[in-house]
Amino acid sequence: MTAFAPDSLVLNRKLPLWYQVSQSLRASILGRRPDAPLRLPTEGSLAEHYGVSVLTMRQALKELEAEGLISRHRRRGTFIEPTARPGAPVRLLGSVDAIVAQQSGETATVLDHGRAPVPAELAEHFPGADEVMRYRRLRCDGSSGEPTNWAENVVLPGLADRIDLDDLTRWPMTKVLRDVVGVTISRITDTVEARLADPETARLLGVPLLSPILHYTGVTYDDEGRVVDVARIHYRGDRFSFTVTLDA
Template sequence: TELLGRGRTAVPAGLAEHFPDLTEVATYHRLRCDEKSGEPTNHARNYVRPALARRIDPEDLVRWPMTKVLRDVVGADIGRITDTVEARLADPETARLLQVPLLSPILHYTGVTYDAAGRVLDVAVINYRGDRFSFTVTLETT
C-alpha cells in the first residue's frame, strides 16, 4: 500500500450528511497493489474526523486498513459499518491509478463507519478493479 496523499479538506458535499457537525475532515488517499505482481488492485480515499486523524500514524495506513487502525491503534469504539457496493465505469483518474482502460468496469465501495453512539467516524470510498474482485454476502435467517 502506498500513501498517495493526506491532508484536510472541506467536507465534500456528497458526504455532508455524514458529518453535519464538521466543516472539514482529514483525508487519506492510498493505492494498493498486488504483492506478487505489483499491479494496482484498488485505490481508497478516507474521510476521517480530525480529532481521530491527529492520532493516526500514516505509516500504520501503509500496513493496515483504516478500520483496523481506528479500532486497534486509535482505540475508536466502532459500533457498525454500513457498506455499499455498486458497479461503475472507471473515470480518468481511476483508470490511470488502476492501470485499466478508461470506462472499464470497476467496483465502487463506500463504507461508513459509526461509533457506538451512531456518530460517523470515517467514510471510505474505494474503487476496485472489476477484473480482480468480487464480493460475496451471506445472510443467515433464524
C-alpha cells in the first residue's frame, strides 16, 4: 500500500504558516480514499513537503490532534483516526478586532450574573474549577429596540472580580476582558450551528417556539493557553446570516 500523500499547498505569507498547513492537511485527511493508509509521513517529511520548519509542522499537527483527526504516538508515529470523516467543523482564521466589531453596535441589558457550578458540557474548558462566573445579557437593535440575540458568558471567577457590569451594557465580553481587565487574548475558537428556539430563547427574543436560531459558541484563550471565557450566543434566525470571505 502506498504512503498517505497530502495535497500540495501554495503558502500565503499574510496568514500564519501553521494554520495554512493544518487546513491543507486537514482537507487531505477528510478527502482521502477509503483504502488510504492511516499512518502519516514523519514530521520532517511533511515539513519538507510543505516547505516549512519542523516547528511549524508540529504546531499544525497539534491543531489536528486537538480536533481529534489524528493521534500521535511516541516512537510509533502519527496516525489518522479511523473515525475522521467529512463533517468535522471547518476552522476559519480572523482577528479579535473583527469579533469585537461584529458584536458591537447593539445595546445590551444584563439579565443576571453570579457564581454557578461549571456546566458539565464545559468542564473540559475549566479543568480543576468547581465554580465559574456566569453572565446573561439580552442585546437589542440600537434603533428599533427589537431583541436580536441573547448571550451567556462563562468566565473564570478570578477575572470576574475586575468586570464592571456597566461595561457589559456597552461592550462585548471580549473587549472588556482585553481592554479593561487586561487579559492578553491569543485566540478564539468559533463554532456556528443551526438550532431551534427553546422556550427561554423564544421568550427572550420574542419569536415562536422552535423557530430557527443561529447558535454561536466562542472559546477564548489567553496567552498561556488557558480558557478565560466561553460565550454562547443565540441569534434570531430571521435577522442574521453567516458569511465567510476568503482571499484566493
